[in-house]
Amino acid sequence: MHAIGIDLGTSGIRLALLDPEGARIHGAHRALPASVGGDEQRAEQNPALWWAIVRELLREAAAHLHGEPAAIAVDGTSATLLRLDADGRPTHPALMYNDARATDMLSVLAGVAPADSAVHSPSSSAAKLLWLRRHEGLSGVRRVLHQADWVTGRLRGRFDRMDENNALKLGYDALWGGWPNWLQETLGSDASLLPEVVPAGTVLGPLDPEMAESLHLNPACRMVAGTTDSIAGFLASGVGDDTTGVTSLGSTLVIKQLAPEPIYAPELGIYSHRLLGRWLVGGASNSGGAVLRQQFDDAALERLSAAIDPETDSGLDYLPLPRRGERFPVNDPELQPRLTPRPEDDARFLQGLFEGVARVEHDGYERLFELGAPRVERVVSLGGGAQNPVWTRIRSRILGLPVTTAEDDDAASGAARLARIGVGLETGFTG
Missing domain, CATH: 3.30.420.40 (ATPase, nucleotide binding domain)
Incomplete structure (x- = not known):
């Protein structure tokens, strides 16, 4: 069949x-x-x-x-x-x-x-x-x-x-x-x-x-x-162990990992799904690719990414949200985006956005660990954002973990x- x-x-x-x-x-x-x-x-x-x-x-x-x-x-x-x-x-x-x-x-x-x-x-x-x-x-x-x-x-x-x-x-x-x-x-x-x-x-x-x-x-x-x-994206990745995190970088940022027990922390936007006899824990942030799309088209993203040194921090402290409100790793419908100050250099601005989303990802995995999930030792990436090698290196630096792209992220x-x-x-x- x-x-x-x-x-x-x-x-x-x-x-x-x-x-x-x-x-x-x-x-x-x-x-x-x-x-x-x-x-x-x-x-x-x-x-x-x-x-x-x-x-x-x-x-x-x-x-x-x-x-x-x-x-x-x-x-x-x-x-x-x-x-x-x-x-x-x-x-x-x-x-x-x-x-x-x-x-x-x-x-x-x-x-x-x-x-x-x-x-x-x-x-x-x-x-x-x-x-x-x-x-x-x-x-x-x-x-x-x-x-x-x-x-x-x-x-x-x-x-x-x-x-x-x-x-x-x-x-x-x-x-x-x-x-x-x-x-x-x-x-x-x-x-x-x-x-x-x-x-x-x-x-x-x-x-x-x-x-x-x-x-x-x-x-x-x-x-x-x-x-x-x-969850379908998680299944496509083929990940089956509980020390590998799976991050989906589409319009939004979603992180998931398998865990021996469910975790529920709605005040942080964390919940658990039963899946094929296991527990899948995680959360979905409003941060992600939608914020980048508000600022740059595909051609600009590719051109500006090539001008970024991913191993050097931009010094910018952004919270890249597409509009008011966040779900995870904090659950606050009134939380405002933080996208200033904007430097004259668009490449540096884009780097600040990349780093801001990566910090949301980092905080998400930290919250899961604090609440009882196994410590993540590597991250597999899905979605359009996973195809950007500069962003992947920035995420690896901020997460302090190896980050790879899933063979199948559909x-x-x-x-x-x-x-x-x-x-x-x-x-x-x-x-």
Whole structure:
């Protein structure tokens, strides 16, 4: 059986097709338009855009399958929430992972949710759901799902399951294994909107027959419960030991590592996912590549990077955030970016940005160690930022660790690997 992974990312959607031995035989990508935002806290997107691209990519992949069945798994941006009607159709635009309008729900959550829950952020899907309930109402809504769950549901023809990695920021208790009483009591009758939660990698059943026909796929294709985009990136890296950190440098900075026990510190933006019988701990900062994009285009980044000496510190002390608010390694929705003073030399300014993001990364791994995670001995990098050798050397200097680039950093490959694990084509972590 082949495996298909679909990655619903921030700026585009990717597909990876692996043969029965796990070798990549096809990949494709389509760009997505930017999220719509009326202000710095609002971020929405039309789910129809995702579905149109997913259909196109799957039809392309079908031509490479030659009628053979495949296991399919989907990953998506964490905490991107949809409201659905009784037929699984979105009733409104999706609230994206970085929509942060729900600041007024933090006091509500503080009064009902345990301190170690992953919901204590205005961008959490629990905060979003409570905000929608208070400010827009849930009339006509029969289900809430995350981005990956909804696309998986479209392919299954059913919208009754959610993977537990995406469910975490909606309030799911990964230790206990269920929707907690505090959430159900807070939602009241709206608790019926919550679906059944299953572990990532669970076989959900076959592709919907009519969907299979429309996509030219074998109806024996199996749908597998997916995960978040950053966890899919972790799976793509192939890391299986608990002393290797995995840093994803995309629009945001995400760090993760395996640990023997879960760690929850929402006041620092740290949470834990159960994954294939292990615990994956980490956090996601708002710092990252988006800040660089606000200042420079690709050509300028390449040109200015070549003028930087990565072994000499710039002397600048920046906190590179794209806008107000941070999630990790501090959780402060009012934290302001610090991007001054700006030197006349653009190369030095860029170096200061590189170093600022690297210090956020350093502090993130330090927080995990302080809270009980194993000490990281090396870091494997994913994402576009990992391709910049100057930035990699700066990060290695500031982290005090060897930093390498993953051989495969495509989250779609990670989702495909999860699909393979789900149907028994390969085992989980072997390190």
